[in-house]
Amino acid sequence: xxxxxxxxxxxxxxxxxxxxxxxxxxxxxxxxxxxxxxxxxxxxxxxxxxxxxxxxxxxxxxxxxxxxxxxxxxxxxxxxxxxxxxxxxxxxxxxxxxxxxxxxxxxxxxxxxxxxxxxxxxxxxxxx
Amino acid sequence: xxxxxxxxxxxxxxxxxxxxxxxxxxxxxxxxxxxxxxxxxxxxxxxxxxxxxxxxxxxxxxxxxxxxxxxxxxxxxxxxxxxxxxxxxxxxxxxxxxxxxxxxxxxxxxxxxxxxxxxxxxxxxxxxxxxxxxxxxxxxxxxxxxxxxxxxxxxxxxxxxxxxxxxxxxxxxxxxxxxxxxxxxxxxxxxxxxxxxxxxxxxxxxxxxxxxxxxxxxxxxxxxxxxxxxxxxxxxxxxxxxxxxxxxxxxxxxxxxxxxxxxxxxxxxxxxxxxxxxxxxxxxxxxxxxxxxxxxxxxxxxxxxxxxxxxxxxxxxxxxxxxxxxxxxxxxxxxxxxxxxxxxxxxxxxxxxxxxxxxxxxxxxxxxxxxxxxxxxxxxxxxxxxxxxxxxxxxxxxxxxxxx
Numbered sequence: 001x002x003x004x005x006x007x008x009x010x011x012x013x014x015x016x017x018x019x020x021x022x023x024x025x026x027x028x029x030x031x032x033x034x035x036x037x038x039x040x041x042x043x044x045x046x047x048x049x050x051x052x053x054x055x056x057x058x059x060x061x062x063x064x065x066x067x068x069x070x071x072x073x074x075x076x077x078x079x080x081x082x083x084x085x086x087x088x089x090x091x092x093x094x095x096x097x098x099x100x101x102x103x104x105x106x107x108x109x110x111x112x113x114x115x116x117x118x119x120x121x122x123x124x125x126x127x128x
Numbered sequence: 129x130x131x132x133x134x135x136x137x138x139x140x141x142x143x144x145x146x147x148x149x150x151x152x153x154x155x156x157x158x159x160x161x162x163x164x165x166x167x168x169x170x171x172x173x174x175x176x177x178x179x180x181x182x183x184x185x186x187x188x189x190x191x192x193x194x195x196x197x198x199x200x201x202x203x204x205x206x207x208x209x210x211x212x213x214x215x216x217x218x219x220x221x222x223x224x225x226x227x228x229x230x231x232x233x234x235x236x237x238x239x240x241x242x243x244x245x246x247x248x249x250x251x252x253x254x255x256x257x258x259x260x261x262x263x264x265x266x267x268x269x270x271x272x273x274x275x276x277x278x279x280x281x282x283x284x285x286x287x288x289x290x291x292x293x294x295x296x297x298x299x300x301x302x303x304x305x306x307x308x309x310x311x312x313x314x315x316x317x318x319x320x321x322x323x324x325x326x327x328x329x330x331x332x333x334x335x336x337x338x339x340x341x342x343x344x345x346x347x348x349x350x351x352x353x354x355x356x357x358x359x360x361x362x363x364x365x366x367x368x369x370x371x372x373x374x375x376x377x378x379x380x381x382x383x384x385x386x387x388x389x390x391x392x393x394x395x396x397x398x399x400x401x402x403x404x405x406x407x408x409x410x411x412x413x414x415x416x417x418x419x420x421x422x423x424x425x426x427x428x429x430x431x432x433x434x435x436x437x438x439x440x441x442x443x444x445x446x447x448x449x450x451x452x453x454x455x456x457x458x459x460x461x462x463x464x465x466x467x468x469x470x471x472x473x474x475x476x477x478x479x480x481x482x483x484x485x486x487x488x489x490x491x492x493x494x495x496x497x498x499x500x501x502x503x504x505x506x507x508x509x510x511x512x513x514x515x516x517x518x519x520x521x522x523x524x525x526x527x528x529x530x531x532x
Contacts, residue, residue: 003443011443017511034529035514036474038437038454038463042513060513064439064454068511113530 003065004099010069015076018058020044028122030114039063039107041071043114045078045086047122054078054086059114066104070094070111083119132447133493137332137486138281138309138428139451143378144334144487150381151336154374162371163362173373180380187383188307188326189317190343196363197376200340201308202232204327205275207342207367208304209236211353212273212325213245216302220270221245224263227469228252228283233275233306250276254471255420256285260295267299274303278310278326282453282466282482283419284428286314293322302351308332312386313394313425318343324351330375334487335382339375342367393487397426400485400494405429407498412505414518418453418467418480429483432467432476433501435515436508441481444504448497453480475514475524 003011019042020027027046033039040063046056057075061068073094078086094100094108134142154173162177164170182192198204213223225237227249237247248266250258258276267274274296279286289305296303304325310316311326312333318326326343330336344366345351359368386393408415414434430453433441438454453464454477463477472480483497509515514524 008443011440014511019516031513032530035478035524036529038474038478040513040529042516060511060516062435062512062514063437065443067437068440 006073006098007066007069007100010072010098011065014059014068014072016056016058016072016079017060019060020046020056020058025049025125026122028118028120028125030117030119030121032113032117033063033110035062039067039110041067041110041114043071043074043111043118045115045118045122047083047126049126052083054081054083063107063110064104066098066100067107067110069098070100070107071114073097074111074115078115083122086115087119089115129490129492129496132449133497134449135483135485135489135493135497136449136451137489138284138425138482138484140331140337141334141486142488143331143336144382144385146385147335147378147381151374151378154377158373160373162373163360177371177373177376180376183380184341184383185343187387188311188323188328188343189319190326191346194343194346196342196344196366197371198340198342198367199338199372200331201230201306201327201329202340203367204329204340204342205230205232205304205306206236207353207356208325208327208344209233209273209275210240210356211366212302212304212351213240214354215352216272220268220272222248222268222271223273223275224248224250224266224271225275226250226252226258226277228256228280228285228466229275229277230281230306230308233277237275252469255423256280256283256466256470257420257423258287260288260291263292264295264299267295267301271299271301274301276303276305278305278307278316279314279425279428280419280466281309282464283430283470284309284424285420286310286423286425289316289321289323296324297322302349309425309428312383312390313427315390318345324349330379330382333382333386336375336378339372339379341379389487394426397485397489400489400491401426401429401483403491404483404485404494404498405431407495408501411498411502414515416472416476418470418472427485429485431481431483432472432479433481433505434476434479435512435518436505437478438480440508441479441501441504444508445497445500448500451482451484453482454478 059071091108091112160169160173311328330339416432418430438452467477
């Protein structure tokens with residue numbers, strides 16, 4: 001299978017690999033996928049408590065090159081966005097940006113799920 | 129050292145230059161149809177084909193008249209299974225095979241199941257070995273065929289052909305073996321192993337693609353087959369179609385070379401396989417061998433690199449040509465059915481890489497491969513949430529995963 005240039009770029013130079021402190025109240029963690037499906041994504045966001053803007057994002061992914069690229073791109077996109085803006089990121093945007101073939105669409109779905117899971121984790125821990 | 133390095137010899141092999149040389153005259157000068165009985169062009173190639181037939185038969189302890197030429201092992205397997213099933217249907221409609229056979233064996237069996245035949249799939253253990261006792265107990269009055277491969281294409285595990293042959297012969301059941309990966313690599317003798325039908329192909333042993341053969345025993349017992357291709361009645365009616373003379377010549381030459389070099393080559397390849405395995409084991413934790421540790425093809429090493437997905441790993445070693453049992457390499461999104469049948473967890477099946485070494489593999493290439501693999505696995509583990517969790521002491525089997 002030939003990969004698009006953007007997938008190769010994100011795979012070779014993934015943005016924002018790493019972990020944020022899980023116990024930090026301003027951090028939301030999303031863990032989606034399953035090892036037996038061949039894809040697990042952990043995506044974390046750090047939210048500014050005042051502005052509600054996502055000021056940092058990190059990921060770790062077990063999965064194919066397209067899964068790594070999708071999650072890398074997702075961290076790039078959520079940074080600097082408000083929680084609401086980040087919620088509106090669609091998997092189809094990721095498919096388009098990375099030129100994912102049909103068999104790899106599930107990777108983009110997982111990345112969207114990871115963003116939503118991280119936000120929902122953040123929200124559940126910050127209910128006033 | 130030339131890059132990329134080819135380490136997928138279980139998929140196919142380059143044609144040996146000596147084989148190409150032997151084939152050349154039959155494209156242009158001696159181009160006759162071996163079935164042309166009325167002129168010199170036909171006579172000449174007919175003789176060449178018969179000599180090749182004899183020499184191919186000799187390699188497995190058979191006679192030339194027992195060799196039926198086909199387009200490859202897929203056709204040979206189909207002919208053996210469908211042909212026997214049809215011819216012996218009055219005797220019975222029960223066939224025994226295993227779940228880790230090649231699809232070219234499993235799928236004809238499943239097609240027969242649709243037509244009212246009954247298929248028994250034997251159990252395999254974690255190394256890919258069958259249980260001979262279960263085989264013996266599975267043979268019934270209406271069993272007509274046992275089909276078990278010589279060596280597994282993914283994990284390299286060898287079947288005990290001689291022991292299987294003892295059982296099937298004693299029970300009066302035909303024994304077919306798909307020896308695609310075995311011929312030319314491990315000693316095979318159809319009489320000693322009591323094999324009745326044997327599939328082989330040229331392109332796994334430095335011969336041309338599109339060329340195969342089926343050995344069909346002629347004596348004690350005489351095996352009968354219904355054809356699956358009809359036409360001019362070539363190959364004693366078992367396989368119609370103009371003979372692929374260049375392919376046949378190349379096949380014979382390739383086999384001759386493989387057998388001449390088999391013992392020394394097996395030793396050399398086993399050494400390379402061990403070297404690669406030891407280097408990787410020394411450089412990485414959480415690596416798991418798939419297949420039997422010793423009863424395996426000399427040239428096959430199949431490993432799972434825990435917490436790293438196979439396709440992403442292959443992407444990281446783009447100057448190595450290897451293959452993976454990961455689902456992401458196929459459109460089906462299902463990981464290797466062979467590894468699953470062995471009880472390898474789906475997570476580790478997704479993490480598997482098959483290294484296939486061959487005639488042109490060097491020590492230098494193996495060392496380079498080990499080095500590249502270690503770097504790539506380490507890099508991917510740095511970004512693997514699973515590796516991080518395991519290192520933190522999390523038992524992954526207790527995690528509530530959101531399967532998708």
